[in-house]
Amino acid sequence: MTQxxxxxxxxxxxxxxxxxxxxxxxxxxxxxxxRNIAKKMGRDVSTISREKKRGSVQQIDTFRKPYTEYFPPCL
Structure with a gap:
């Protein structure tokens, strides 16, 4: 049976x-x-959120405190 x-x-x-x-x-x-980034780019906020999450890495500063930084992929 086909639909x-x-x-x-x-x-x-x-x-x-x-x-x-x-x-x-x-x-x-x-x-x-x-939200502001999504509005400026004409994209959905969830798209920006997922991209930020995908491209973020945790770094350690000189005082050994962790922080998160977004790096776009280099192709």
Missing amino acids: IHSNMKKRTYTHLTDIERGQIAAYLEQGLSL
Whole structure:
């Protein structure tokens, strides 16, 4: 039996470009919130949040205190 009608909508997402990842890094350095970054870039806030989470690493400063830093991937 085959299904003729589908209730699945066609997905319309696009991947982030390297330029957009660089913009995210620059905006984060300026101290902008994830919502403001998403609004400026015309993306959903969850996209920015996931990218930040994916590209963040934990570092240790000179006083041995951990902090998190976002690094866009270099291709």
